[in-house]
Each structure stands twice: as C-alpha cells, then as structure tokens.
Amino acid sequence: DQQVKQNSPSLSVQEGRISILNCDYTNSMFDYFLWYKKYPAEGPTFLISISSIKDKNEDGRFTVFLNKSAKHLSLHIVPSQPGDSAVYFCAASGVYSGGGADGLTFGKGTHLIIQP
Amino acid sequence: GAGVSQSPSNKVTEKGKDVELRCDPISGHTALYWYRQSLGQGLEFLIYFQGNSAPDKSGLPSDRFSAERTGGSVSTLTIQRTQQEDSAVYLCASSLSYSPNQPQHFGDGTRLSIL
Numbered sequence: 001d002q003q004v005k006q007n008s009p010s011l012s013v014q015e016g017r018i019s020i021l022n023c024d025y026t027n028s029m030f031d032y033f034l035w036y037k038k039y040p041a042e043g044p045t046f047l048i049s050i051s052s053i054k055d056k057n058e059d060g061r062f063t064v065f066l067n068k069s070a071k072h073l074s075l076h077i078v079p080s081q082p083g084d085s086a087v088y089f090c091a092a093s094g095v096y097s098g099g100g101a102d103g104l105t106f107g108k109g110t111h112l113i114i115q116p
Numbered sequence: 117g118a119g120v121s122q123s124p125s126n127k128v129t130e131k132g133k134d135v136e137l138r139c140d141p142i143s144g145h146t147a148l149y150w151y152r153q154s155l156g157q158g159l160e161f162l163i164y165f166q167g168n169s170a171p172d173k174s175g176l177p178s179d180r181f182s183a184e185r186t187g188g189s190v191s192t193l194t195i196q197r198t199q200q201e202d203s204a205v206y207l208c209a210s211s212l213s214y215s216p217n218q219p220q221h222f223g224d225g226t227r228l229s230i231l
Contacts (some may be wrong), residue, residue, distance in 0.1 A: 004158075032217050043120070043207055043222030044159070051217065089158065093217075103149060103161030103175060104220060 003027045004092050006107035014115050019077040021110050023090030026071065030092040034104065035064060035075045038087045047088075048075070077112075085114045118142065120223035122208050128229045131200060137193045137226045141210030148191050149211075149220055150183060152204040159207065165191060166214040177202075195228075203230045 005024045013019045021035075031052040036044035050057040050064045050073070057064050063076045077084055091104040121140040129135055141148050150162040162175045165185040176182070180198075185191040195202055205227050209220035 034219060036222075041224065043209075043224045046219040046221060049217075049219055091159075103164055104151075104159070105161065106151075106158040108156075108158040 001026070002107075003030075004090055004105050004107040006088075006090055006110050008110050009108070010111040010113065012113045012115055013080050015082060016079045019075075019080045019084065019112055019114070021075040021077075021088050021090075021112065023073050023075075023107055024071060025073075025092050027092070027094065027105075028071070030094040030105070032093045033064070033066060033073050034091045034093075035062075036089040036091060036106075037084075038089060038109070044089055080112075080114045082114050082116060085112060087111050120208055120210055120221055122206075122223035122226050124226055125224065126227045126229075128231065129198060130231050132197055134194065134196045135198055135228065137195075137206050137208075137228070139191045139193070139208030139210075139223060141189065141191070141208070142221060145210035145212055145221075146188065147211045147214045147218070147220075148185060149209040150191070150193050151207045151209065153207060153225075154204040162193070198228075198230045200230045203228055 003026050034049040035047045038044045048059050048062045048064050050066050066073045087109040089109045090107040093104050123138045148165040151159040153159050163183050167188050168185050180196045183193045205225040207225040209222045211218040211220045
C-alpha cells in the first residue's frame with residue numbers, strides 16, 4: 001500500500017507560469033516532508049522541506065504548503081523556468097515511516113515539463 | 117568532490133553472480149542510507165546506518181542482501197546470487213546526523229543490470 005502518492009505522473013507548464021505539484025499521504029505518523037528534484041542519470045537533489053508544525057515554507061521560487069488535516073502537501077514553483085524540467089519526488093519521514101525509523105518514504109514522482 | 121560518491125556507476129552481471137556496491141558519504145555525515153529504484157517505481161528504502169551500526173535490517177528485500185559500514189564512512193551493499201528482479205538503480209544518501217528532520221543528500225546511484 002502506497003503511503004505517499006503523487007497522482008500526476010506528468011505535468012506540463014508554460015515558462016513563467018506557476019507549477020503546482022501535489023502529494024498525498026496516508027500515514028498520520030509522518031511529521032517531516034521533503035521535495036526532491038531529479039534529472040536523468042543523477043541522484044535526487046534536495047529542494048525544500050517542511051515540518052508538520054508548519055503549514056508553509058518558502059525558499060526563493062519554491063514554496064511548500066502542508067495541509068495536515070487533508071494529509072496533503074504541494075510544491076509551488078513560480079515563475080517556472082526551463083531548468084525546472086525534471087522529475088519531482090515527494091518524500092515523508094517519521095518515527096513509523098516504515099522500513100526503519102529514518103528511511104524516507106517516497107512517492108513515484110511527477111515529471112514536470114516547462115514549455116518555452 | 118563534496119557530494120556522496122557511488123561506484124561503480126553502472127554494473128552488468130550475469131544472474132547468480134555476487135555484486136558489491138560502494139558508497140562514500142559526505143565527509144562528517146554520520147548517517148548513511150541505501151535505497152533502490154526499480155523501473156517506473158519510486159525510491160524504496162533498504163537500510164540505514166548510524167555510525168557503523170544498522171539497527172533495522174527489515175527493509176532489505178531478501179537474505180541475499182547485506183550491507184556494512186566501517187570506520188563510520190564508506191559503506192558497501194552486497195547482493196549474493198543475483199536475480200533479474202534485482203535490476204534497479206541503487207542509491208545511497210547521507211545526512212549530517214541521525215534525525216528524521218535532517219535532509220538526506222543522494223549520490224548519483226549505481227545502475228545494476230542482471231542478465
């Protein structure tokens with residue numbers, strides 16, 4: 001059973017517009033959430049994170065929103081740039097994240113394509 | 117470099133052979149993690165080390181998989197009697213300390229192909 005779900009395998013956005021990537025989770029024990037960006041043949045690169053005690057965290061063009069009651073988080077990228085084209089993974093951790101106390105549980109990713 | 121280093125970057129081997137994958141974490145990072153990504157799937161957590169100790173091995177897919185870490189630095193993931201379903205990208209990550217709130221930084225992975 002997938003505990004972290006990214007329901008959109010791909011998303012196409014025009015350059016300069018806002019990209020919104022969504023993620024849902026089922027395990028209420030998760031208390032820390034992260035977004036990673038991955039280019040082909042490279043490892044995931046950490047982008048931004050948010051603790052469950054917050055509902056928003058901003059870093060430059062990237063903002064992560066957390067809605068705990070809905071078990072939903074989203075990553076906003078604005079304005080979107082061509083270099084943002086990549087696969088974005090949502091990940092979660094907590095004491096009972098499964099497979100060990102500190103192993104991240106990942107979604108399957110969303111392929112973001114920025115159109116010029 | 118300053119990042120997590122993994123070797124080899126690619127490995128092709130015949131079914132039934134043993135393979136050893138290596139991870140060199142970021143200097144000073146005490147926690148180290150192994151994941152794998154099969155085709156079309158998300159990253160699957162395998163095992164973590166706090167220092168040289170791996171408290172929980174339940175994430176390893178089978179008893180053919182083992183991992184060790186010596187000197188609190190380099191780690192090796194060994195797969196014995198490889199099977200075709202072991203084909204995947206194996207990723208290593210490290211973090212500054214043992215804490216769920218510390219971001220994990222990943223290497224570029226080892227792409228393992230079992231013929």
